[in-house]
Amino acid sequence: MTDKIVIIGGGQASLSCASQLRSTGFDGEIYMICEENSYPYQRPPLSKKFLTGHILEERLLLKKIDYYKTNNIQVILSNKAMKIDRDNKKIHLKSGEKIDYTKLVLSTGSRAKKAPLCNEYNYSNVLYLRNLSDAKIIKNHLHVGKKILIIGGGYLGLEVASVCSSFGMNTIVVEGADRILKRVAGEPTAAYLRQIFSVNGVEIIENDFVKKINNLERNVTSVELVSGKTIQLDILLVATGGYPEVDLAKDAKLEIENGIKVNERLETNDPSIYAAGDCASFYHNGAVLRLESVGNAIDQGQTVALNIAGKTTNFNAKPWFWTEHFDKKLQIAGLCYGFTDIIDRKVKDKVSFWYYKNKMLIAVDAFNDPHSYMIGKRLIEENKSPKKEILRDINFNVKDALNIK
Numbered sequence: 001m002t003d004k005i006v007i008i009g010g011g012q013a014s015l016s017c018a019s020q021l022r023s024t025g026f027d028g029e030i031y032m033i034c035e036e037n038s039y040p041y042q043r044p045p046l047s048k049k050f051l052t053g054h055i056l057e058e059r060l061l062l063k064k065i066d067y068y069k070t071n072n073i074q075v076i077l078s079n080k081a082m083k084i085d086r087d088n089k090k091i092h093l094k095s096g097e098k099i100d101y102t103k104l105v106l107s108t109g110s111r112a113k114k115a116p117l118c119n120e121y122n123y124s125n126v127l128y129l130r131n132l133s134d135a136k137i138i139k140n141h142l143h144v145g146k147k148i149l150i151i152g153g154g155y156l157g158l159e160v161a162s163v164c165s166s167f168g169m170n171t172i173v174v175e176g177a178d179r180i181l182k183r184v185a186g187e188p189t190a191a192y193l194r195q196i197f198s199v200n201g202v203e204i205i206e207n208d209f210v211k212k213i214n215n216l217e218r219n220v221t222s223v224e225l226v227s228g229k230t231i232q233l234d235i236l237l238v239a240t241g242g243y244p245e246v247d248l249a250k251d252a253k254l255e256i257e258n259g260i261k262v263n264e265r266l267e268t269n270d271p272s273i274y275a276a277g278d279c280a281s282f283y284h285n286g287a288v289l290r291l292e293s294v295g296n297a298i299d300q301g302q303t304v305a306l307n308i309a310g311k312t313t314n315f316n317a318k319p320w321f322w323t324e325h326f327d328k329k330l331q332i333a334g335l336c337y338g339f340t341d342i343i344d345r346k347v348k349d350k351v352s353f354w355y356y357k358n359k360m361l362i363a364v365d366a367f368n369d370p371h372s373y374m375i376g377k378r379l380i381e382e383n384k385s386p387k388k389e390i391l392r393d394i395n396f397n398v399k400d401a402l403n404i405k
Helices: 012-023 065-070 132-140 155-166 187-199 247-251 294-308 370-381 388-392 398-403
Strands: 004-008 029-033 073-076 081-085 090-093 098-100 103-106 110-112 147-151 170-175 203-206 210-216 219-225 230-232 235-238 242-244 273-275 280-284 287-289 320-325 328-334 341-347 350-357 360-367
Touching: 004 012, 012 029, 012 294, 065 073, 081 247, 103 294, 147 155, 155 170, 155 187, 155 320, 187 203, 187 320, 187 328, 187 341, 187 350, 273 294, 328 370, 341 388, 350 370, 360 370, 370 398, 388 398
Parallel strands: 004 029, 004 103, 029 073, 103 273, 147 170, 147 235, 170 203
Antiparallel strands: 081 090, 090 098, 110 242, 210 219, 219 230, 280 287, 320 328, 328 360, 341 350, 350 360
16 A cells, blocks of 8 residues: 555644655655644744735745745645544545545644634634735734834733834733743743833833733723723734644644653654644643744654654654844743743843753843854753853853763
8 A cells, every 4th residue: 555644734744744755765655734824834924024015025935936846746726624433544624625645634723813812703803823824914004103012921922012013003012921931931021022112112011910901892902900900902913822632633633732742752652643833732841841832843744754654753853932122032951941041141232141940051132132042952862961150150151061971
């Protein structure tokens, strides 16, 4: 029987898996089922340079369209997988078509949280950002003098806030936690970024929640916060995070735990079904983890492909991220969860924060400092931890830390 790999999803993890399969010499059939009417494209620029116009839509494509024909990868656009028939190894599509598989890869990504709004409300000036269609809608709302309220002070909300402010919009961010970036960065990183937004005229309200939404027909006109403050607005962007897309997997009785649960080879509890990317949850340092990042999607897609091709490979998470705000590029290596100490290094306009868990270096946040980011990333991946007092000396060249035994 000819192997037939079906990949559900049209993102980075899906393409990474398909490309790696062909690179390993796999000559069976490969199908990609994409719900959107677009070939796989880059998603990080959607909240950054696509909104500013520095990257056009055609440049978002991860591969030229003829790549798929050349490599015999069948891409089904504008269709949705509705059901997984595990017993007969078939996928039921919205179009009514059924597709057989020998191995199935779930790269279904994540969807935007609607809170504090309810799903049944459909306001014309309430926006979300999860895909290209969302980004196009937001782009059409960017006008000088308009007032936008962004709910959510994570990286996505802050990225859009910096773009809106750069367009001359009156921009306000409301974050429910006691500070921005509460889940992903330490206080020094958040404080440094908060100052950048303040200098650029963005108001950030922390430790406050939306209590009530006022509307006139299909338009939100203002929101009332728990603190009692009322904010008038033209546009409301909800950027409160995302949920992993697990409905298809859940209906198929696959194990779910903060995502589609996988083992070290990224197999689900069905050995013929894998999961990769934003939707997949896995064990990392004793905890169940789910990462929404390009690096993770690429690595997991490749790992799945190698295992399908018979090259048994365990997934080893090497978290890295990046984000842009005004003229600052923040690059992040590792995960700062559970840190006990932070070392800050500031040399002119280059700033980096080094997170330690006791004596172990676990993460680095670097602003406009790619050198420190790359060195920090290598140190973390090689399990090397320079002494904290060495890093506190700004005259110390961090590159020399690689040679420390």
